[in-house]
Amino acid sequence: MDTIFGIPAVALYGQLMLGLINGSFYALLSLGLAVIFGMMNVINFTHGAQFMMGAFVAWMLLNWIGLGYWWALILAPLIVGATGVLIERLMIQRLYKLDHLYGLLLTFGLALIIEGLFRNYFGSSGLPYRIPAELQGAMDLGFMFLPNYRAWVIVASIVVCFATWYVIERTKLGAYLRAATERPLLVQAFGVNVPRMITLTYGFGVALAAFAGVLAAPIYSVNPNMGSQLIIVVFAVVVIGGMGSIAGSVLTGFGLGIVEGLTRVFYPEGSATVIFVIMAIVLLVRPAGLFGRA
Amino acid sequence: MSAKPTTVNRRTLLGTAAAAGTLPLITPLRAPRAQAANTIKIGVLSDLSSLYTDLAGQGSVLAARMAVEDFNPGPKGFNVEIVAADHQNRADVGSTTARAWYDRDGVDAIVDVPNSGVVLAVNQITREKNKVMIVSAGATTDLTGPQCTPNSVHWTYDTFSQPAGTGRAMVAAGGDTWFFITADYAFGHSLEANTERFVIASGGRVVGKVRHPFPGTDFSSFLLQAQGSRAKVIGLANAGGDFINAMKQAGEFGIVRRGQKLAGLLVFITDVHSLGLETAQGLTLTTAFYHDRNDESRAFNEKFHPRNRGIRPTMAHAGVYGGVLHYLKAVEALGVAAAKADGAAAVAAMKRLPTNDPLFGQGEIRQDGRKTHPMYLYEVKAPNESRGPWDYLKLVREIPVADAWRPLADGNCPLVRT
Numbered sequence: 001m002d003t004i005f006g007i008p009a010v011a012l013y014g015q016l017m018l019g020l021i022n023g024s025f026y027a028l029l030s031l032g033l034a035v036i037f038g039m040m041n042v043i044n045f046t047h048g049a050q051f052m053m054g055a056f057v058a059w060m061l062l063n064w065i066g067l068g069y070w071w072a073l074i075l076a077p078l079i080v081g082a083t084g085v086l087i088e089r090l091m092i093q094r095l096y097k098l099d100h101l102y103g104l105l106l107t108f109g110l111a112l113i114i115e116g117l118f119r120n121y122f123g124s125s126g127l128p129y130r131i132p133a134e135l136q137g138a139m140d141l142g143f144m145f146l147p148n149y150r151a152w153v154i155v156a157s158i159v160v161c162f163a164t165w166y167v168i169e170r171t172k173l174g175a176y177l178r179a180a181t182e183r184p185l186l187v188q189a190f191g192v193n194v195p196r197m198i199t200l201t202y203g204f205g206v207a208l209a210a211f212a213g214v215l216a217a218p219i220y221s222v223n224p225n226m227g228s229q230l231i232i233v234v235f236a237v238v239v240i241g242g243m244g245s246i247a248g249s250v251l252t253g254f255g256l257g258i259v260e261g262l263t264r265v266f267y268p269e270g271s272a273t274v275i276f277v278i279m280a281i282v283l284l285v286r287p288a289g290l291f292g293r294a
Numbered sequence: 295m296s297a298k299p300t301t302v303n304r305r306t307l308l309g310t311a312a313a314a315g316t317l318p319l320i321t322p323l324r325a326p327r328a329q330a331a332n333t334i335k336i337g338v339l340s341d342l343s344s345l346y347t348d349l350a351g352q353g354s355v356l357a358a359r360m361a362v363e364d365f366n367p368g369p370k371g372f373n374v375e376i377v378a379a380d381h382q383n384r385a386d387v388g389s390t391t392a393r394a395w396y397d398r399d400g401v402d403a404i405v406d407v408p409n410s411g412v413v414l415a416v417n418q419i420t421r422e423k424n425k426v427m428i429v430s431a432g433a434t435t436d437l438t439g440p441q442c443t444p445n446s447v448h449w450t451y452d453t454f455s456q457p458a459g460t461g462r463a464m465v466a467a468g469g470d471t472w473f474f475i476t477a478d479y480a481f482g483h484s485l486e487a488n489t490e491r492f493v494i495a496s497g498g499r500v501v502g503k504v505r506h507p508f509p510g511t512d513f514s515s516f517l518l519q520a521q522g523s524r525a526k527v528i529g530l531a532n533a534g535g536d537f538i539n540a541m542k543q544a545g546e547f548g549i550v551r552r553g554q555k556l557a558g559l560l561v562f563i564t565d566v567h568s569l570g571l572e573t574a575q576g577l578t579l580t581t582a583f584y585h586d587r588n589d590e591s592r593a594f595n596e597k598f599h600p601r602n603r604g605i606r607p608t609m610a611h612a613g614v615y616g617g618v619l620h621y622l623k624a625v626e627a628l629g630v631a632a633a634k635a636d637g638a639a640a641v642a643a644m645k646r647l648p649t650n651d652p653l654f655g656q657g658e659i660r661q662d663g664r665k666t667h668p669m670y671l672y673e674v675k676a677p678n679e680s681r682g683p684w685d686y687l688k689l690v691r692e693i694p695v696a697d698a699w700r701p702l703a704d705g706n707c708p709l710v711r712t
Contacts, residue, residue, distance in 0.1 A: 008522070011518070011519070011522050014518050014522075015515055015518065018512075018514050018515050018518065021514070022512055116343075119343065119347070123347065123348045123564075123603065123605060124343075124344065124345060124346075124347035124348050124351070124535065125345075125347075125348040125349070125534065125535065125538060125564045125565060125567070125568040126535065126538055126568045127568065128568060128569060128570035128572075128573065130572070131546065138546075138547070138548055144518065145521070145547060145548055145552070147546045147547060147548070149546065150514075150546070218546075219542070219543065219546065220511055220512075220539055220542070221535060221538045221539050221542060221568060223535065223568075225344060225345065225535070226511070229509065229511050230511065261515055264515035264516065264519075265515065265519070268478075268504050268505055268506060268507075268515075268516065269478055269505050269507070271506075271507060271515075272507030272510075273507075
């Protein structure tokens with residue numbers, strides 16, 4: 001059997017594939033963070049809690065109203081996005097004139113409150129959520145046994161990431177958004193409602209987190225801590241990719257998922273740390289991040 | 295709002311973050327400092343915010359309260375007060391809380407303590423301060439082995455009793471090659487080592503192992519390695535949220551459908567509830583307590599779950615109840631003043647008294663601090679066998695005391711004179 005660094009090649013391909021799947025979540029979450037930071041200069045620490053809310057809303061839709069996975073994929077981002085709009089209107093909007101840190105502290109506090117409330121109500125061991133019937137089963141790729149659902153996660157994530165990048169970088173709406181970030185007063189003078197656009201941008205970033213949450217619900221246990229376990233890694237991804245760079249955060253997300261997957265083969269104990277080691281190195285060599293504009 | 299320039303630099307931010315980290319410590323310190331000489335104060339040190347919250351956590355606090363209610367100390371001439379704190383699964387936080395409780399707040403005994411790392415840290419402090427520690431949710435056998443002290447009692451289960459049931463049963467059923475997926479800290483290492491001993495002693499073989507960061511989220515890489523090893527049994531040496539995620543993802547990757555068996559080495563009823571019977575059916579597990587085992591456990595459950603958000607008592611909760619009840623009996627026998635002054639004397643009194651409570655029946659506490667009672671091997675029911683909410687397990691067999699616990703002479707506990 002072929003081996004690469006002493007590991008059978010087929011096993012390695014399997015781990016690369018798994019890395020890509022984890023990378024899908026990193027990419028979706030860091031994309032939302034990058035959109036929010038890039039357009040609003042807010043470091044959204046509530047992102048993990050909003051990811052968790054997405055999964056919980058999917059669970060509630062199923063168990064309280066009887067709406068299944070596909071509905072949840074559309075409705076949960078809308079519902080959680082709407083709560084994001086409320087948070088932006090009622091709280092974050094008041095902090096734009098202040099230092100970044102105030103936004104960071106506010107959203108961090110909100111995350112703690114939201115997670116505490118969910119934990120109080122739902123406990124910590126998590127709720128079951130089944131893989132939708134259409135995506136059950138798996139295919140044999142020869143080198144690994146790939147569950148259909150995981151394949152769907154990769155596809156959904158790539159499509160959403162590409163669409164978001166396209167809208168922001170290549171359409172007129174995206175041009176307005178980017179212009180509003182650079183010169184809000186001038187854009188407003190042209191008759192564009194900038195505050196509303198910013199509010200909706202935040203809502204959109206939050207909706208992306210919730211979308212990732214729905215995707216995660218059938219794989220991970222739906223529990224109040226699911227976001228806080230992921231969000232620190234995702235922040236590292238954003239820092240490595242370069243704060244505010246849309247394409248950078250997506251590419252870095254997938255790339256680091258793969259690096260982490262490989263670490264799990266060669267040195268499993270280090271797999272929780274490897275991303276932070278990379279972050280430290282990148283900050284030393286390129287403080288603006290791999291894709292950031294200094 | 296004044297337009298004051300904001301000058302928050304990185305150092306201030308780090309300071310704020312560090313200060314925020316210590317916030318949970320302040321809560322337990324707020325308890326009134328004045329303590330009557332005839333009040334016994336029990337601190338429930340548990341995980342109140344993370345992956346072990348449902349299997350221990352607030353339920354353990356409730357179980358301690360119920361033990362006090364059932365003991366009814368008033369007519370016996372003393373008071374009992376319960377305090378609680380979150381150790382966040384961090385040995386440093388657990389140690390700081392234990393020191394503050396013993397030194398400043400007059401806590402006489404610490405109970406529960408999920409997370410073996412925290413257990414071993416608090417164990418040393420308890421001995422140094424001559425207090426009492428009764429462990430229920432913590433699992434490491436080191437507590438009654440090389441690190442045993444005259445101040446600690448290990449009540450419910452340990453990393454020997456778990457594989458003694460599940461490990462032996464799996465090997466006997468033909469699962470003679472094993473691959474371990476192990477939580478990378480004291481508990482996982484101890485559980486893995488003890489299980490490995492059982493597997494080898496029963497004629498089996500360990501073909502591989504992998505250690506995952508604690509707590510973990512994604513287990514698919516490790517499961518794939520386990521799959522590649524072609525071991526007949528994949529031993530999950532982890533617990534709570536880690537175990538749940540690993541099981542769920544094993545289902546997704548078709549581990550069982552492709553002929554490998556999963557062995558959950560420390561499984562709680564709350565884990566089964568979270569997984570759902572669809573995913574968990576057929577799983578073999580070893581437990582010290584099941585709420586539907588007999589009339590006493592059912593009566594306890596009926597009083598317990600309405601006060602615990604409907605969550606049924608786990609064996610960790612039952613152990614806190616049994617441990618606190620027995621401790622209070624020992625305090626009564628010894629006298630409050632003597633029990634408060636000398637933790638080792640209180641534990642010695644606990645060892646002298648035979649144990650007898652509604653949840654564990656009759657038993658004893660050995661010289662090394664190990665409380666003994668029968669364990670039970672259960673199997674998770676299929677969805678169509680379950681008659682109602684939380685009706686999850688069927689009894690396979692009882693594991694007698696002689697088989698369930700590590701022999702006294704094998705633990706290398708310095709307290710055991712040979």
